[in-house]
Amino acid sequence: MKKLRPLYFLMLLIGLGACEDPYQDSTFTAYEDLPISLLLESQPERFSLWVELMQHGDMYNTLNLKDSYTVFVPSNEGMQQYLEENNWDKVSDMSPEDAAYLVKYHTIHSALISQSQFENGVINDRNATDDNLSIEFREGGLNAIYVNGLSRISELDVVATNGIVHVLEEVLVPVRATIWDKIQADRFSIFREAVQLTGQADLLHTITEEGLDSQGNPVQYRIRMTAFAVPNEVYAAHGINSLGDLVTVLGVEDESYLESSNKLNQYISYHLLSQLRSFSDLGEFPEGETAKNINTLASNEVINISDQAGQLVLNFDRESEEGVGFMEPNVNCKNGVVHIMDSWMPLFTPEQVTVLWDLTDYADLQALCDQYQNSSLNSTYTRTINQEEVSCYRWKSTPEFRSNVVSYRNNRGADGIWYQDALNHDHLRLDLGPSGWIEMDTPVLIKGSYEVTMVYLSYTKSSNTGYLQCSMDGKRLGSQWPVSNSKYDRKLERRMTSSFTFEETKSHTLRIVAVDGELLTLDHIRFTPKD
Incomplete structure (x- = not known):
């Protein structure tokens, strides 16, 4: 767990981080259209x-500022219902702090998210x-879109001069429950007891971790995980009616439940991912593919996800033609998401x-970066x-005190055709210096032979530069090649290497050496099975 331990970054937006309005004297008014606050105020019968x-x-x-916001706004009827449920006669019965928090919870800053961008799952922008x-x-199309599984959107894409408003029927109650809190329900007692016995309850209850930034200042890192939870009724269908039954079925040989090698510990770790993966995230496959494997917290164990006749299925067995389905996906939690499995x-x-x-697909980066794969x-x-x-990257630059050696870049969608094919809208930038190197661990790969393809962003130079050399587990991988070009402004390039055979199912170590020390702009590596 030390190696996989996620550090999750919590940064409150400056303009939205305090209860006192920091922009009281900085608002603006458009002559023909209105910013969000004035727009809402102009319709008191709906939004007073x-x-x-x-x-x-x-x-x-704040919501009148000349900026970009996406706001989900409940109608008066929804607000009245919320007040009554909390035994408040009027809005002023709430504390100002609670009022500010509720507005912030309904507000996404620096993003314009229209209905056309909605997907079934978690909204990327926090x-x-x-x-x-x-x-x-x-069922019902655009008339049946729900936020957090609770509130229906009654009107989409109300455009203001500084953002987009989506009208809700009900108030979104802020999610404060952790994954651990969610599995406290009686229907998860077996799964919950196993989590506790294997020492992973604290992990599933953690929202933030304390740390220091590069200047030594204290910061909070935000935990975001995924759990595939199994309810008691599903266990019962397989003859498992207690934690003891589960231990027996798994063939646990001793009571060293805190050890990663223990079969119960492996089983629970297998149901956990170190990053937040919504239902829609899980359903995204490589181009031309209908299946993929994803890492779990269980050492060298992966979950297979596939599209079976239009249904998203885990661990599909071709012999039995059965797999694991979703009873209830996307149960939102303060520190991630729970999928309830069948x-x-x-x-x-x-x-x-x-x-x-994706060379940036690490929990450490998801924690550290304010914008990630957006x-x-x-x-x-x-x-x-x-x-x-x-901990995901280990490097030695030339000289060792070189600055800005490793950078994460998430580009905006308008940055050009050259970038739109980059996996997950981001890439890794390396300025290691001559003969500098960086190491990172691959996803768990099923043993066998693969054709390996490096995909990188090619930038313009008068002559080829950015030469690199790769090795896998200490064995040379292909030949040297540059990542620059002299023909195009920028474009996504693919460089084939020789095939590589992995003798074990596990994660492997990739080392990249910057031969000439010039900038390397790397996107992802594709492993294609060979017959």
Whole structure:
């Protein structure tokens, strides 16, 4: 767990981070159209209570700023229902702090998210309380889109001069429950007892961790995980009616439950991912593929995800033609998401599949970067990484005190055709210096032979530069090649290497050496199984 321990970054937006409105004297008024607060105030029959809430929490002027916001706004009927449920007669019965928090929870800053960008799952852009809202499509098309599985959107894409408003029927109650809290329900007692016995309850209850930034200042890192939870009724269908039954079925030989090699510990770790993966994230496959494998917290164990006749299925067994389905996906939690599964989901060894390894796909980076794998940025986001901040990268630059050696870049969608094919909208930038190197661990790969393809962003130079050499587990991987070009402005390049055979199913170590020390802009590596 030390190696996989995620550090999750919590940064409150400056303009939205305090209860006192910091922009009271900085608002603007458009002549023909209106910013969000004035727009809502112009329709008191629909939004007067929400306007009162914004004023009570000193957020009214913030949402009049010339900026970009996506706001989910409950109608007066929804607000009245919320007040009654909390035994409040009027908005002012709430504390100003609670009022501000509620407005922030409904607000996404620096992003314009229209209905056309909605997907079934977690919204990539976090709201102003640093949480992820989720979208759920139900039968009924655009008239049946729900936020957090609770509130229906009654009107989509109301455009203001500084953002987009989506009208809700009900107030979104801020999610404060952790994954551990969610599995406290009686129906999860067996799964919960196993989590506790294996010492992973604290991990599933953690929201933030304390740390230091590169200047030694204290910061909080945000935990975001995924759990595949199994309810008691599913265990019962397989003859498992207690934790003791589960231990017996798994063939646990001793009571060293805290050890990673213990079969119960492996089983629970197998149900946990170190990053937040919504239902829609899980359903994204490499181009031309209908299956993929994903890492779990269980050492060298992966879950297979495939599309079976239009249904997303885990660990599909071709012999029995059965797999693990979703009873209830996307249960939002403060520290991630829970998917409730319809099988007890024992460990499963899948076949080889094509693996697209995004070189930025690490929990450390998801924690550290304020914007991460985001497709809807208004401006390019770059984060310089320091060695003491992450465990996913290990490097030695030339000279060793070189600055800005490793950077994460998440580009905005408008940055050009050359970038739109980059996996997950980001890439890794390396300035290692001559003969400098960096190491990182691959996803778990099923043993066998693969064709290995390096995909990188090629930048313009008068002559070839950015030569690199790769090795896998200490064995040379292909020949040297440059990542620059002299023909195009920028484009996505693919460089084939020789095939490589992995004798064991496990993670492997990739080393990249910067031969000439010039900039390397790397996107992902594709492992294609060979017959």
